[in-house]
Amino acid sequence: MPFKQVNRYFKDKGFRPFPFQKTAWERTANGIHQLIQCPTGSGKTLAATGAMIERLLTEPSLNGLRLLYVTPLRAMTKDLELALKDPFKANEVRILARNSDTSAKDRANLFRKAPHILMTTPESLSVILSSPKSIDLFSTLESIVVDEWHDLMSSKRGVQMSLCLSRLMRLSNHPTITGISATLRDPHLALEALLPNGVMGQLTQADIERTVTLSIAESSEDSRLPWAGHLGLNLLRPVSRRLVPGQTTILFTNTRNQAEQWYQALCIVRMDLSIALHHGSLAASARHGVEKQLKLGDIDCVVATSALDLGVDFQAVEKIIQIGSPRSVSRMIQRAGRASHRPGSRTDVLLVPTNRLHLNEFSALADALDAESLEPIRPPEHCLDVLIQHLVTIALQEPWHPDSIFKEVTSSWAYRDLSRKTFNRLLTVLLKGSDSLEKYPEYRRLEQRGDGCFVLVSNHAARRHRMSIGTIVSHAYVRVRMRRGRSLGEVEESFAGRLKPGDIFRFSGKRLETIRLSEGELIVKPARSGKSGEVPRWTGGRLPLSETLATRVMQDFQRQRPLSKRIQNKEWLANALLKTASIQGRISHCPRQDMTLGERFKTRDGYHLCLYPFAGWLVHQALGPLIATRIAKRIPATLTVTVNDYGVEILSPEPEPLDRCVEDWGAIVSPERLNSDLEHALNLSELVKRQFRATARISGLIFEGYPGRQKSLRMLQTSAGLLFDVLSQYDPMHVLLEQAKYDVLRDEFDMERLKKTLNTLTQHRLTVKAIHQPSPLALPLVIDRLSARLSTETVAERMARLTRGFNATA
Template structure:
């Protein structure tokens, strides 16, 4: 007997043995009634089926093909193939006449040509590829049939310029189809009202919250001998044996680290400890070649790999059903990131996600307890959309000019319909138009910057084919430093490293990359040719952008945990494990809390120290330390050395300072914050560095054609030249002001700094004069030493201080400093053993 083809979403689910959840039914009703909205539900809860089945039920005619009807936006190309598999099966049953396609940077030329002739009924794409579609001359004809846009993993886009790019694209599509439905999907958003408003351009929509019963199991791998004087900057490899034990007990695991350099080192350490795991464990990060990453992902899906050491490259919603465990080495930095990574495990029905936190030092024990409590309370970080980034607006104007042209008077309301540009002023709009028309006052004499001009009919278009080609190649807001391809002599590609790293190596020297010890043979163009090396000590590539600050929510949760400890409530395994540190900190000084600001002062052979513990994250502490240093220097002539970490800051001066007299509430006033920050920091250098990104997004700097990419040095020189030209000849150029704004409000988290200052003014100051560094002060001192000492001298200095402090505390040092630094810091590179050629 032939089973009838399902015609409704619930019928299709029934064929799989599933029943719809209430939130899925809610989404189906909302879409059927023509509503847009935001769906927020846990990872693996069924968000994709909720929205996709609703789209098929509303728009699909089972008996007919359809033009492009649904756009599914994904933030990562790696997710596109998984998303295609998830959408294909129900589509085959509920809309057999529909076609489904992919359009990303990995899409081949043959597929692009087919799509140029006829787009599929549903298209999975990225923000960059959507902008490329908008730049087609027939964009309106090709895209006006779109009736629904789904933005997957909206949290990944909301808080950055890629999200602004999506806002502008959605506004364009709504202009062509006012009844367009828009739905966002996410599992880890804090401020849902803001996230919805940004997605829908301020329009009202349905907010649907899904299953919350999949809160992961969060536990901590406790060290056998927790140190009383922690120091950060090493990888905590003393936890390696315990980690191996955990991996042995699980079928398949993901081991997350926060940076690619850390992932490279931990992967190497695992292989050295367990050579029998060769082929069973793998490495995955964004700088590895696409084929390498695909092989790893397939190995996870097929259950062939026991463990993968990875970074945020595997954060998002790829479905790896065999994965049983997730382990996070070091601080997770935020509650949302913790839940996102935990959601990579337990995708099979009836399984609960589990994440194990692996602290690299004792303060991370407290952070682990805080993270679990904050996750349980649902204290997720809010992400805020950037406001009025003019570089993205300039790029979009050229895109729209390519996509059929525009008239300024009709385009302006469309731009202002987005959340990011809702307050775009008339003079800012006129500046953007002038910039794309002639490059502004300082570039009007150069034809290549006359990118858009009105034609005889009054439509603004791109008049030059070369300008059009360069623009299409530069569309997007993802800006990274130029990468040098790492390739074996016989052709196998491994991935890319930053040009500045390769430039420091000489042929014959060794470095660790892609889990292999490699010898540099030669560099030609932007390709570094390598071969496998012998047993040399190796350098490890470092990539920019690796540091993530502690979030406000996690910092507040840490202070709550410290309050529990101060009250003697060691009510978690982590606090009990960290008890030696906590009791010593309380005995020698005090424990900070949510209502107190702990300040410690110390006189040493180096000078006069101030340690302050706002618990506001590294970037805020850098801005705060610079601000306090500047303001104190205006009161008396003094120069400060600064050290910061996620928990506090250190100011060190060579002259005496009466800290109790200086630490008055006025010191933390937010009046004049902008001016004092600019004066206290090398703001010009920071703004120039930020301007490099802005110059590339706005189209001032061209990355080069395929096969002839410009080097990082060339790109930096070009952007620096524009920066100086604008400063001297066009000081009112709004891109200069944008660079300064982004330094203050993004790199230094200016809004959070202002909020921190307001909070500190309300806290009761607790000042402690110290005889010696406390457990909280010690890591700040080590961070300062690290800036000016090599690894051997640093190890000696740390070991000597640890011995002195432990003797004063009545114990002995428990950390082998030299062993920690020997592997975990880039070593001097020794030439590899030469092999005789066959």
């Protein structure tokens, strides 16, 4: 196929299509499903849509929806709408973006006069599918594009998308599915997870090299690197000097608290610059305003979190600064892709260490980029809460028979192994909630007609479900509102629940004083300048170190080869790494892959045993309590556990429990009886109870209320708690209880990686070194524990005393 129209468009723009774009067009035109993998800024959107652009330009008389473009971010839908309108300036091709920000008028117009191209999110697509009118809307669909598939497939949103694709394949005449991703370790698995079970597709990969170079912010006598910490503000001045007026920079942080702190600090030291704040908890109007400034290049610096990671195209961005370790190779590639958003361009990223061990992570990051060693993505499977929501959504569209819907659901990759027995248990939940809830009509959502088809039990049940379609939650949030009414955004309820009237915290670039938590809203006012007692942090998401980087960090202590050439100041970094390894080796041993390093020392706090599996924070969250519990089974002990990405600290008032741990090491880390020991070690029932609220919200078992009449936070907590207790007592094998437990073990403790770590620990010998002071590896664990409690001695003073013998200033 010559693709004359789209080639002419490229020529008018002064570009020539890449070979991978032409290949993608041919495959779409021939009805071949595909996954396009190419670097950010290489024209992947036009690769995925070029064939349909050609068809719509060639056949202007076509009516009905032809192209559905699904993206994970609302901000991307508007950006894509503008980009796709460009080829059709002289044509009457209708293009519409539909998301939660879309006006009621535009939502209604979707069905009155169908667009040729529709851009939406997975959540909004579910809402569209709930309408009976969507059957006609999607009947003409020819092509489906799923953007940023690597991001979607790693969460329940990808499962939701997969179910929607299975439904669309049934409603349409076999549309062509195209996935887009810039960062994937296993593209074959990604393609398999994208397509309906048994449907074949092909990989379309771009042969375009995008170079990412790394520069490390160097410490000096005036800005020495601490051995522990995560803010990095000690390097504020050298970082601020890198910001240039008129040159747009995105400064990425890993947590929202970190973003708030850096934004405040930069505003103080660089008052000559236009600086903005962007993270996912801010009000939508604030985020959209910053995104507009980024597109126009009207801002000098944006302090951001992962909310700007994905493929929104900001052509004006020229520099990227990363505060702290990005924690994964894939995340670094995504963030680097936000600058120099042009095919084949080079991006130089300034990496800012917040502590000395981040230098080791930066070296490991460069090695992993050289080896193209990305993190594996494990798509979630059998998410029964998502499936329950989807089944009710499809019942709103049209009645369905269990046999046909079971076949449709199991055509989705995530549910390919779903048994009919489990599916029938889900039908019980839809019909009556459970045997213990059947007398309560609010838990009856569907009923079975005489012909065997399932329909909504009432208009009331239908209205309630429409209010929660697309809900995929991991944490509950409360709105932050000024006393005089203006909304600032949202924070996690777990944080808001700990605040007392008068407490001070930073949010939306402001110092705020808590007034009260009421009806699901945190009411605040500006804090007076002299007011002290600021709350140090709010949650905002902690990023665990990936397995890929953790393994390379361990190897880095024994590095013999030169540093990567992509590091611009590698001589300085090499010298700093050598000093760290020298201090670690002088005080203790350097870690090695063929052994498990342990360190024992005594302080005024007690007897310490530090162990270094290098398995990442999620795994260590479970491993630490597991080790402590198994020690306590052997000898009565009062143990304190602290964990980070590198290791685990066990603190005891007496040395005997630690002696027993070393003596019985093989049994202490055995993978046998793992589940039962974890139940005891982690107080798992409480964690599952907390997770159950999210599971119940996704599945629709808990109703949050109508717009303007939402249930209060306390009411939701009480409802979920009572429901959990009833099901635990009378229906302990309920599918949603099982789902909540599975989610806790998978998402909060990475159960699969924990089992792998235990197997590795049993195979490697334990080498324990008695030391006289905390080593560079032990010190962050000690400081983390000190930071979590009140003390008359400041943490900084204590850290200075503990590092007195290190003699390293770099």
